[in-house]
Amino acid sequence: MSNFNQERLLQVLLAPQISEKATFVADKNEQVVFFVTSDATKPEVKAAVELLFKVQVDSVQISNLKGKVKRFGRSMGRRKDAKKAFVCLKPGQEINFAEGGAA
Template sequence: MSTLVKFSEERLLKVLLAPVISEKATMVAEKHEQVVFRVTQDATKPEIKAAVEMLFKVQVESVQVANRQGKQKRSGRFVGRRNHTKRAFVCLKPGQEINFTEEA
């Protein structure tokens, strides 16, 4: 847990925005023992790892991030765009698990 020393606790609390609950995220969780989170745009892999370890008291093996472009939407003649999002796929060490129903 030496990664916790590098970052302030205040910053780590702001890195994770929400867990992603979708069909794909559920399949990834069951097959590869990964958990998917929405994170802030400027979050780095070490910050995400430290935040998950601090908040959920688990050990993280690796982190992969994916930037998702916002969909272009139209309302009449006006064209707009949804916000871009960043997702983190957090791979937990064997035997570790995050149960969101207990945390709430």
């Protein structure tokens, strides 16, 4: 974790994904889902989660999401692409967003 710039790590995580599917994944696999910057790497995401939430991360899977094509009036537009990180925590670790920090 020491080989990453701390300012960069604070910018890697954009927001947690709070949805029914993400909650199901969190309960079943002890994973947490985050939206991350488009140029984030797995080691950066792992270091950022460990730094911000004071938990131990087991592994990270990353998924690239293509933006949907939508209509805006007469013209067609496109939403931005996004990147999600599925962070698997070590057994006994937990992140509780309702309380705003690690549990």
